[in-house]
Structure formats: structure tokens, C-alpha cells
Amino acid sequence: xxxxxxxxxxxxxxxxxxxxxxxxxxxxxxxxxxxxxxxxxxxxxxxxxxxxxxxxxxxxxxxxxxxxxxxxxxxxxxxxxxxxxxxxxxxxxxxxxxxxxxxxxxxxxxxxxxxxxxxxxxxxxxxxxxxxxxxxxxxxxxxxxxxxxxxxxxxxxxxxxxxxxxxxxxxxxxxxxxxxxxxxxxxxxxxxxxxxxxxxxxxxxxxxxxxxxxxxxxxxxxxxxxxxxxxxxxxxxxxxxxxxxxxxxxxxxxxxxxxxxxxxxxxxxxxxxxxxxxxxxxxxxxxxxxxxxxxxxxxxxxxxxxxxxxxxxxxxxxxxxxxxxxxxxxxxxxxxxxxxxxxxxxxxxxxxxxxxxxxxxxxxxxxxxxxxxxxxxxxxxxxxxxxxxxxxxxxxxxxxxxxxxxxxxxxxxxxxxxxxxxxxxxxxxxxxxxxxxxxxxxxxxxxxxxxxxxxxxxxxxxxxxxxxxxxxxxxxxxxxxxxxxxxxxxxxxxxxxxxxxxxxxxxxxxxxxxxxxxxxxxxxxxxxxxxxxxxxxxxxxxxxxxxxxxxxxxxxxxxxxxxxxxxxxxxxxxxxxxxxxxxxxxxxxxxxxxxxxxxxxxxxxxxxxxxxxxxxxxxxxxxxxxxxxxxxxxxxxxxxxxxxxxxxxxxxxxxxxxxxxxxxxxxxxxxxxxxxxxxxxxxxxxxxxxxxxxxxxxxxxxxxxxxxxxxxxxxxxxxxxxxxxxxxxxxxxxxxxxxxxxxxxxxxxxxxxxxxxxxxxxxxxxxxxxxxxxxxxxxxxxxxxxxxxxxxxxxxxxxxxxxxxxxxxxxxxxxxxxxxxxxxxxxxxxxxxxxxxxxxxxxxxxxxxxxxxxxxxxxxxxxxxxxxxxxxxxxxxxxxxxxxxxxxxxxxxxxxxxxxxxxxxxxxxxxxxxxxxxxxxxxx
Numbered sequence: 001x002x003x004x005x006x007x008x009x010x011x012x013x014x015x016x017x018x019x020x021x022x023x024x025x026x027x028x029x030x031x032x033x034x035x036x037x038x039x040x041x042x043x044x045x046x047x048x049x050x051x052x053x054x055x056x057x058x059x060x061x062x063x064x065x066x067x068x069x070x071x072x073x074x075x076x077x078x079x080x081x082x083x084x085x086x087x088x089x090x091x092x093x094x095x096x097x098x099x100x101x102x103x104x105x106x107x108x109x110x111x112x113x114x115x116x117x118x119x120x121x122x123x124x125x126x127x128x129x130x131x132x133x134x135x136x137x138x139x140x141x142x143x144x145x146x147x148x149x150x151x152x153x154x155x156x157x158x159x160x161x162x163x164x165x166x167x168x169x170x171x172x173x174x175x176x177x178x179x180x181x182x183x184x185x186x187x188x189x190x191x192x193x194x195x196x197x198x199x200x201x202x203x204x205x206x207x208x209x210x211x212x213x214x215x216x217x218x219x220x221x222x223x224x225x226x227x228x229x230x231x232x233x234x235x236x237x238x239x240x241x242x243x244x245x246x247x248x249x250x251x252x253x254x255x256x257x258x259x260x261x262x263x264x265x266x267x268x269x270x271x272x273x274x275x276x277x278x279x280x281x282x283x284x285x286x287x288x289x290x291x292x293x294x295x296x297x298x299x300x301x302x303x304x305x306x307x308x309x310x311x312x313x314x315x316x317x318x319x320x321x322x323x324x325x326x327x328x329x330x331x332x333x334x335x336x337x338x339x340x341x342x343x344x345x346x347x348x349x350x351x352x353x354x355x356x357x358x359x360x361x362x363x364x365x366x367x368x369x370x371x372x373x374x375x376x377x378x379x380x381x382x383x384x385x386x387x388x389x390x391x392x393x394x395x396x397x398x399x400x401x402x403x404x405x406x407x408x409x410x411x412x413x414x415x416x417x418x419x420x421x422x423x424x425x426x427x428x429x430x431x432x433x434x435x436x437x438x439x440x441x442x443x444x445x446x447x448x449x450x451x452x453x454x455x456x457x458x459x460x461x462x463x464x465x466x467x468x469x470x471x472x473x474x475x476x477x478x479x480x481x482x483x484x485x486x487x488x489x490x491x492x493x494x495x496x497x498x499x500x501x502x503x504x505x506x507x508x509x510x511x512x513x514x515x516x517x518x519x520x521x522x523x524x525x526x527x528x529x530x531x532x533x534x535x536x537x538x539x540x541x542x543x544x545x546x547x548x549x550x551x552x553x554x555x556x557x558x559x560x561x562x563x564x565x566x567x568x569x570x571x572x573x574x575x576x577x578x579x580x581x582x583x584x585x586x587x588x589x590x591x592x593x594x595x596x597x598x599x600x601x602x603x604x605x606x607x608x609x610x611x612x613x614x615x616x617x618x619x620x621x622x623x624x625x626x627x628x629x630x631x632x633x634x635x636x637x638x639x640x641x642x643x644x645x646x647x648x649x650x651x652x653x654x655x656x657x658x659x660x661x662x663x664x665x666x667x668x669x670x671x672x673x674x675x676x677x678x679x680x681x682x683x684x685x686x687x688x689x690x691x692x693x694x695x696x697x698x699x700x701x702x703x704x705x706x707x708x709x710x711x712x713x714x715x716x717x718x719x720x721x722x723x724x725x726x727x728x729x730x731x732x733x734x735x736x737x738x739x740x741x742x743x744x745x746x747x748x749x750x751x752x753x754x755x756x757x758x759x760x761x762x763x764x765x766x767x768x769x770x771x772x773x774x775x776x777x778x779x780x781x782x783x784x785x786x787x788x789x790x791x792x793x794x795x796x797x798x799x800x801x802x803x804x805x806x807x808x809x810x811x812x813x814x815x816x817x818x819x820x821x822x823x824x825x826x827x828x829x830x831x832x833x834x835x836x837x838x839x840x841x842x843x844x845x846x847x848x849x850x851x852x853x854x855x856x857x858x859x860x861x862x863x864x865x866x867x868x869x870x871x872x873x874x875x876x877x878x879x880x881x882x883x884x885x886x887x888x889x890x891x892x893x894x895x896x897x898x899x900x901x902x903x904x905x906x907x908x909x910x911x912x913x914x915x916x917x918x919x920x921x922x923x924x
Contacts, residue, residue: 034071038118039078041068045125046343046500047089050081050346054111062514074116082108083346084273087125092136094121146302151161175215188215238290238378239265240282246321253352255345259328261306262398263547269307270378270398271328274333276343276520277396278383290376293399294442296368297334298377302401303369305330306830309403312363322713330360343389371440375401395585406509408494410437410472411463412450414480417514419458421593424566425555425632427604428482428517430460434511438473443489447472454479467494474511482774483515485634519593519601520629521581525551526609531647531748536577539650542617542695544577547648548587554606557902561608562628567593577648595636602629602641603724613725618648619746620725635641651723652694653751657685657701659712659848660738660756665689665846668709669757674702676723682706692750696723700731704756711847712757715739719753727751759845761809762879766806768798768823770887775802779887780821787816789838795820805880815841826887843881854881 043049051068054077072078072784082089092099101108112121114901175192179185188197194215245260262270262280272279292300304312305327306320313323329349332339333356341349341356350356387393394566412435435450436443445466452460460480472492479485500575501508528544529536538544547593549572552565559566569589571579577734579585581592581600592600607627614620625644627799632638657669665688671679676699683691704718717740720731728742728751738758744751768779777800783793793815794805818838828836843854852863854869865871873880 003260033330037071037114037116038067039072039114039121040119041080041121041123043123044127045084045087045090047082047087047123047125048082049123052079052081053077054079060896065595072114074114077113078112079119080108080110082110082123090124090126092121092196093124095119096122097863103677110372110541120558134268136536150910179215182215182216190732215293238268239286240270240280240284241265241819242282246324249319249321249325250323250348251325252318253349253355253356254441255348255352257325257329257340257344257349257660259325259340261324261328263796264398264400268400268402270400271302271305271331272396273332273377273399275329275332275336275339275341276389276397277388277392277394278385278387280380281384282396284380284383286378288377288378288379290378290400292441292446293375293377295334297364297547298331298399299369299373299375299401300363300366300673301331301334302328302375302399303373304363305364307613308401309373310367311367312366313359326356329356335361335397335399341755370403371403371442371445373401373403373443375399381388384863391583407466407468408496408509409464409466409501410492410494411461411465411496411501411504411508412452412474413459413461413510413512414452414511415459415514416483417516417596418594421519421601421603422482422517423458425603425605425869427555427557428480430458430480430483430515432478432484433460433476433480433515434478435462435474436477437467437492438475439470441473441489441491441687443475445470449477454488461510464501464508464510466505468492469496469507470835476513477775478859479634483517484636486515498740504675516596516604516636518631518636518638519595519603521595521597521599521601522641522643524643525549525579525581525585526625526646528573528579528615528646528648531649534647540617540652540692540694541697542650543615544573544574544618544648545615546576546613547573547577547615547618549573549579549646550610550612551589552608553602554608555603556605559606561606565608566605567591601637602873604629609646611646615648616697618650619727621646621648642902649746649748650694651728651746651751652692652697653696653753654683655683655691655693656752656754657689657708658754658756659846660758662846664846664848666708666712666757669755670702670706670708672706674704676700696728698723698725703753705757708757711760711852711879712762715755715757718762719755721751721753740910759847760806760878761810762843762845762881763875764806764809764815764817764841765873765880765883766798766804766817766886767884768802769805769884770826776823776826776887777802778821778823779804779819779826779885781817782820784816784818785814787838787840789816789818797821798823809841809843809881811843813842813846817841822887829887839883841881843879845879852879856883 027887041049041051042662049068080092080813082092085104088104088106089101091104092101092103092108092110092111099110101110109379131435145860165457172190172192176185177193179188179192184194184198186196192215196595229777241263243260243262246258247260248256250256259272260279262272264270264481304310306323308327311323312325318326329339329341332340339350339356341347348355376399378398381397382393388439393514404795414430414433414435416422416428431453432453435452436446437448437450439445441449448465450462450465451463470493472494474490474492475488476486490511490513492509494507494509496507497509499508526549528547529537530539530544531543532539536544548570551569551571552561553567553569554561554563555566569592570587571585571589572583572587573579581602583592583600586592589614593602593603605628607629609625609627610623611621623646623647627641627644629638630640632640655671658664658665659666663683667687667689668686669685669689671683671685671691673683673693675681675699683693685691694895700720700722702718702720705715711743717734717737717739719739719741721741722729722731727746728744732739738756740752740754742752742754764783766781768776770776775798779798779799779802780795781797782789782795783806785791785793794806796806798804816838818836819828840857841854843852845852850863852872853873856862859870861870861872863872866873869884871882873882
């Protein structure tokens with residue numbers, strides 16, 4: 001089928017070319033002189049080039065594969081209009097010199113000034129990727145739409161066929177070859193002819209495209225008959241009985257055209273009103289009953305056309321086939337603004353002198369058809385075959401026309417069809433309506449205007465008035481305030497009915513009308529969103545469901561909103577935060593108003609909306625929304641209610657864990673959270689040491705630290721707080737508990753709890769050795785809190801392994817320590833001034849950052865110093881500062897500090913000893 005569609009499209013251009021071939025002779029571009037240079041234009045590919053003198057109506061076509069040759073005066077500006085058929089312009093060359101133009105387009109205009117020598121112009125078209133609808137036929141030949149697919153034409157194949165020697169072909173062989181080229185080789189019979197049932201599923205206008213006329217049996221016309229039983233048995237709309245189509249016939253102004261007509265099941269002859277759309281087949285179902293047409297342009301096109309009461313084409317000498325063609329195109333333009341004459345050949349048939357456009361203008365100047373000549377339109381579902389002009393399956397509307405042909409009293413009475421909405425509501429006023437009585441169904445000839453100014457809230461009227469017996473047409477021409485305009489044209493008969501009005505008016509009849517009050521059948525009354533995200537998605541443990549809103553409706557244009565509402569409803573939100581005007585959303589309240597279809601609706605008036613119960617995890621939003629429902633347009637159902645978007649602020653508490661006395665965040669801290677229902681949950685700080693507890697349930701919550709990373713002390717205090725619809729309240733006094741509670745708001749600022757953890761103490765380990773690294777027990781060291789060493793913190797002696805440990809040393813605290821008793825056989829080291837060395841110690845730890853800095857005598861050490869005489873040890877997560885102190889035997893003075901310092905001091909003492917020994921020998 002794709003291949004066929006592709007061929008169709010190429011066929012259209014062939015048709016246009018063929019039609020152009022029969023155009024009447026035209027004037028050359030300009031008067032020729034034998035001495036003028038010659039212009040030759042050739043075309044490669046299946047595009048078309050129109051050649052014309054610039055700013056002149058003189059033109060001639062250079063057809064594909066057929067050169068254009070003319071003598072043209074030098075200096076003349078010639079315009080080339082290049083148009084591809086599913087092709088793009090590949091190049092344009094002047095005397096084999098390719099011009100610098102914008103190629104790759106389906107159209108191209110080129111202006112050329114003729115030189116004083118013969119010139120050759122070559123225009124080359126190439127295939128373009130085109131998109132077509134892939135269509136599958138069902139058993140009933142109805143289209144099944146599917147995805148669009150990309151198809152490329154196959155010019156190489158076509159060219160190779162054109163090059164074949166076909167001079168010896170038989171008639172049947174020729175038909176079969178053409179059928180294969182057109183993609184219908186599977187549709188022909190043994191004689192190479194298309195059966196008539198082929199046209200039940202294909203556009204009959206294919207008959208007159210190039211090549212197709214050789215594949216069907218009737219060389220003049222074709223008629224597609226519908227199933228008579230089917231047409232007869234189907235109830236409802238008038239249907240297509242058969243379709244008749246003419247062959248291509250020459251038109252008076254040149255060129256050829258072809259059109260048809262439709263015989264309807266009611267015996268009328270119908271014509272197309274949309275020339276670019278698909279022709280309805282007998283199998284195409286109508287979607288409407290015949291609809292009366294009041295468009296005067298359309299009525300004239302039918303009345304003065306083929307088989308019309310005053311056929312002006314026959315009078316002008318058109319043949320019957322030409323009359324059919326003219327009627328279709330003039331009607332199509334009157335109805336849709338386009339027609340085949342405009343589409344084909346760049347509008348040649350429409351614009352040609354004496355052509356269709358001039359005939360359309362002449363027809364529209366004709367007198368208005370009689371009022372009892374009625375024109376009807378029928379619309380159809382999509383055709384089973386596409387239009388060969390546009391490829392669309394959308395069906396044309398069909399039109400046909402025919403002729404159709406005493407004193408009483410009439411009054412018009414108007415009531416509301418829904419008093420529950422309109423009563424006691426000044427937005428509705430029946431006393432402003434107007435009805436006009438016409439003598440013609442087209443409602444163009446007014447007889448009387450009824451102004452309904454008498455009456456009350458429940459009824460308005462005007463009349464009775466006297467009229468001649470006969471049939472009239474009553475139409476509402478001005479709607480009552482707050483009511484929908486009645487679009488119906490009511491047929492009214494004034495007849496001798498024998499009824500007499502109390503005031504004596506004979507043959508009296510009240511025409512009672514019930515008008516529908518306008519209202520808004522709102523779907524969504526409001527939408528609730530999270531204020532932070534502005535989405536209908538709740539945060540954390542919150543929910544947008546089951547929020548309750550009170551809706552108060554006040555009837556009237558200016559009601560007292562402080563007074564009692566007309567009706568009240570309490571509505572709840574669904575899980576997506578919507579409140580809809582439906583019983584499933586109503587918690588309590590009055591019955592809903594309903595419209596003419598029984599659907600819940602809101603009358604004209606004012607509605608106030610306020611949240612009266614917050615959903616789980618959110619604060620209540622106390623804002624009052626006031627919405628006006630006002631009249632608009634002329635239909636019953638209006639859309640003037642603007643549903644408010646209520647932003648719901650989620651309740652949240654941000655728990656922040658930091659190092660005591662700083663803003664250093666401590667991630668990984670676990671808290672046990674006890675909820676109002678008694679259930680517990682462990683929650684942990686992440687990233688910046690925070691936990692955002694969002695959408696908290698109403699009630700009392702408790703938080704207690706369960707674990708923290710090594711290096712910190714656990715905060716043992718429990719924090720209790722209460723969540724309510726109007727905020728969060730601390731239940732725990734945080735004084736002296738290293739906790740800080742900061743109040744937030746119900747409009748966006750979070751409540752916050754900051755919990756501080758102190759640092760764990762560290763240990764100081766002293767290792768006492770002599771110069772031979774022998775561990776020395778019995779050395780006493782004293783730890784002080786002041787530089788003068790007067791405030792003793794602790795005093796300890798090295799054990800058998802030469803080690804002592806001062807535990808629970810506080811972070812960020814200065815300490816001093818010194819040796820206060822030497823081991824047996826040793827003296828406490830002193831400096832050259834006889835002073836005992838006093839060590840200064842300080843540590844600054846930030847475990848959350850992996851830092852442990854300590855200072856010994858002002859020298860900085862870090863967690864990376866894990867070896868040497870001064871280093872850091874990690875014992876099951878506890879930090880230990882380790883310092884080795886050396887003492888010497890005999891009279892050698894021991895040194896304290898690092899091993900290097902102790903060795904240097906030992907070497908000095910050895911030198912002194914050697915000096916005294918040498919001096920003694922010299923004395924001797």
C-alpha cells in the first residue's frame with residue numbers, strides 16, 4: 001500500500017503535467033527575432049520548471065525530460081520557478097556552471113538576465129525522504145492507522161523501466177507493466193484490467209491519472225454502487241447510494257478536469273464541499289442527519305449549479321460533464337475556501353481568464369434563492385480511502401438542495417429549567433430575554449421581536465400578538481441574564497386550533513420555553529500542593545490526603561459573606577491533594593446543585609474556601625479563598641471558576657549534631673526516635689550532621705542519642721517535643737544539657753534542635769628507659785595544671801615495665817609534667833642550671849574530621865605521628881600520647897625528652913668525664 005501511495009503522489013504530478021499539456025497555446029515570453037540568442041532549459045528528475053518573463057503574466061512550462069527552447073531578446077529578465085514532486089532541487093547550472101543557490105528545498109526561484117549569446121540552463125531534482133501514513137486494510141476496507149514510516153522513491157528503477165524497449169509489447173503486457181509500476185499488480189485480472197470492486201477502496205479520481213486509464217474497463221465514466229440492502233436497512237442519516245465520476249474533459253479556458261456527484265439514499269444529487277478531502281464511499285457512515293444550510297454562498301452554488309433549479313452553466317453552453325465539474329468546484333470554494341481548481345496546476349483553472357474564479361464571482365452576484373429552497377449538508381466519518389490530493393482520510397461534506405413549501409395569536413413564555421439554581425439568585429433574570437419570529441427557516445426575515453419584560457423570578461412573557469396562519473420560526477436572539485442562549489430554531493405553527501385567550505384572542509397558543517441557567521460544572525474545586533516543592537507529592541511521612549476544607553456558597557451578585565451561606569459543604573482531599581466536586585469527596589453538608597445532565601455544578605455567585613483540618617504531617621493553612629462564578633458566553637456550561645492552589649507547609653524538625661563549642665558537624669550519630677504511637681525508630685545523621693524529620697505525626701515525640709563516632713562523648717539527655725497543627729513545642733528544658741531548641745514557623749521556617757557532644761579524654765603514657773633502652777620501674781612523674789607546677793593533677797610511678805599512664809586527660813587543656821623521683825641508681829636529670837626539665841602538653845582533637853593534634857614542649861604532632869619517642873597510639877578507639885624518657889647510670893646525668901636529645905646529653909657527659917680522667921693522669 002505504501003508503494004501505491006508513493007505512486008499516487010507521483011501520479012498527481014503526472015496528472016498536472018498531462019493537464020498542462022492540453023492547455024491552449026500561450027504567447028511566448030516576448031516577441032522573437034531570428035537574431036536573438038536562444039535559451040534552452042532542460043529538467044532532470046520529476047520536478048517542474050515554470051518559465052516566465054519577470055513581472056509578466058506570459059509563461060510557458062518546461063516539462064520533465066522535455067527541453068524548453070525559445071529565442072529571447074538579450075537583457076530580458078527571465079524567472080524560473082522550480083517545483084519538486086516529492087523531490088528536492090539538487091542543482092541549477094547555467095552553461096554547466098552550477099549556481100550558488102540554496103539547494104535541498106522542494107521549491108526554488110531563480111531570476112536570470114538573458115545575455116547576448118545562446119544559453120543552456122539545467123535544473124536537477126533528486127529524491128526526498130517523505131513521510132506517509134502506513135495503512136492496513138481490514139476486511140471491510142477500513143483504514144487502521146499505525147506509525148508513520150519513512151519511504152524513499154525509487155527513481156533508478158523507474159528510469160530503467162523507461163529505458164526498456166516496449167515497442168513489441170502486447171496490450172496485456174503493457175497493462176501488466178503499468179500495473180506493476182503503479183503498485184497494483186496484485187489487483188488486476190488476467191486481461192491486465194482492474195475490477196470495478198477495486199474502486200470501493202481507492203479514490204476514484206485515480207481513473208484520470210496518467211496510466212490508470214488503461215487499467216479499467218469503462219473508458220468514459222465509472223459508478224461505484226453501494227449495497228442497496230445496507231443503505232435501506234440502516235436507520236438514521238441519509239447515506240451515499242452511489243458515486244458517479246466523469247472522465248477528464250477539456251475546459252473552455254484550456255486544460256482538463258474531472259469531478260463527480262453522489263446519489264443519496266433519499267434520491268437527491270449531492271456535491272462535494274471540500275475538494276481537498278477524501279470522497280465519501282458508499283461504505284462511509286454519515287455522522288449527521290441532513291443539516292439545514294443558511295450560508296448564502298453555498299445556497300447559490302447549489303441553486304445555480306448542475307441539476308439546480310436555475311442551472312447557469314447549462315445556459316452558458318457547458319457540457320454536462322463540465323457542469324458537474326463547475327458545480328463541485330464553485331460549491332467547494334463557497335464552503336471551504338478551496339477547490340481542485342485552486343489546488344491543481346498552481347491554480348490555473350481558478351485563475352485563468354474566464355475560469356472558475358470569474359464564474360464564482362458571477363454566481364455570487366445572482367439573486368438570493370427562494371426561501372423555500374432548502375440546502376442541506378451531511379458530514380461523514382473518515383473515508384476508507386484517502387484523498388489523492390492530500391493523502392488525508394478525512395471525508396468531504398456533501399451538499400444537496402430542494403424546494404420545500406393562515407391568522408392566530410402567539411405569546412412567548414419563558415421559565416427556568418432549573419429553579420434550584422436560579423431561584424433567589426439575582427445573577428439570573430428571565431426578564432431580559434428576547435425571541436424573534438421569522439417567516440423563513442434561515443431566520444433572515446424577521447416578523448416580530450418578543451421582549452420578555454413581564455413576569456417574575458419564575459416566569460417571563462410577552463404577547464399574545466396576531467399573525468397570519470402559517471409556519472414560522474422562533475429563535476432566541478438575546479439570552480436572559482445568567483441563562484444559556486437557546487440555539488434551537490423552533491418551528492411554530494399558527495393554525496386554527498380553536499383556543500381563545502381570556503382576553504378574547506382567537507386561535508391562541510402560548511409558546512413556552514424553558515431556558516437553562518448557566519453554571520460551572522467544576523471538576524477540581526482546589527488543588528493542594530506542598531509549599532516547598534509546589535508539587536502534589538508529600539514530603540517524608542506527610543500526606544496530602546484527608547485535609548478538610550469548608551466550602552460556603554453565597555447566591556447573588558453581591559452577597560454578604562459574613563451572613564449565612566446558601567449552601568455549605570465540607571470536602572476532603574484525595575491522595576494527590578485534589579478536591580473534586582463529587583460525593584466521594586464530600587464529608588458533610590448540603591446536596592450539590594446539578595445541571596441539565598445531572599452533573600454536580602456551581603451556580604453563578606460566590607464561593608469561599610478555607611482549610612479546617614490539616615492533613616497528616618502539615619500545618620493548617622487558615623487562608624480564606626474567595627472565588628466568583630460569573631456568566632460568560634451563551635452556553636449552559638461555563639468555566640469561570642478558578643480553582644485555588646492551596647500551599648501546604650509541611651511540619652519538620654531539623655536535628656543537628658555538632659562538636660561541643662563548635663559548628664563541626666558529626667555525621668553518623670544515631671538517635672532513637674519514639675513516636676506518638678509508642679513505636680521507635682533509629683535515625684542517623686548524614687552529610688552535615690543533620691537529620692530532617694519531615695511530615696511529623698501529631699502528638700509527643702522523643703529523641704535520645706544512642707551512639708556517636710569514636711572520639712566523642714555520648715549526650716545522655718532525652719529531648720521531648722509536641723507536634724500540633726499550629727506548630728511544634730519543646731517539652732524538655734534544655735538548660736545545661738548541651739541542647740538548643742529554636743522555634744520555627746508554620747509558613748516555611750523549620751524548627752531546629754542542636755545537640756552537642758563533648759570530646760572524649762585521652763591518655764598520656766610515659767615510658768622510662770636508660771641509655772641501653774632498659775625499661776626502668778620506680779620513676780615518679782607528677783602531672784600539673786599550672787606552669788609553676790603547684791597544682792597537682794596526678795602523681796604516678798612507672799611499673800615493672802617502666803610505664804605509667806595518666807588517664808582522662810582533657811582535650812584543649814594545657815598540662816605540665818616532670819620527673820619528681822628517679823628510679824633506684826638514677827638521678828633526676830637537670831639542665832646546666834640545675835633545673836629539672838618540665839614538659840608542657842596540650843591536645844586538640846576534631847574526630848569528625850579525623851584530626852588529633854598534640855603539642856609537646858611546643859612541638860606539634862598529628863595523628864600521622866605513630867612512631868618515635870613521641871607518638872600517638874590508638875587503643876580500641878582511645879587516643880594515647882606516648883613519650884619515652886631516658887635516664888643514665890652511674891654519675892651520668894640522665895636526660896628527658898626525645899631519644900635524640902638524651903643521646904646528645906649523654907655524649908656531652910662522656911666528654912666531661914674524659915676530660916677529668918686525662919687531667920688526673922697528667923697530675924700523676
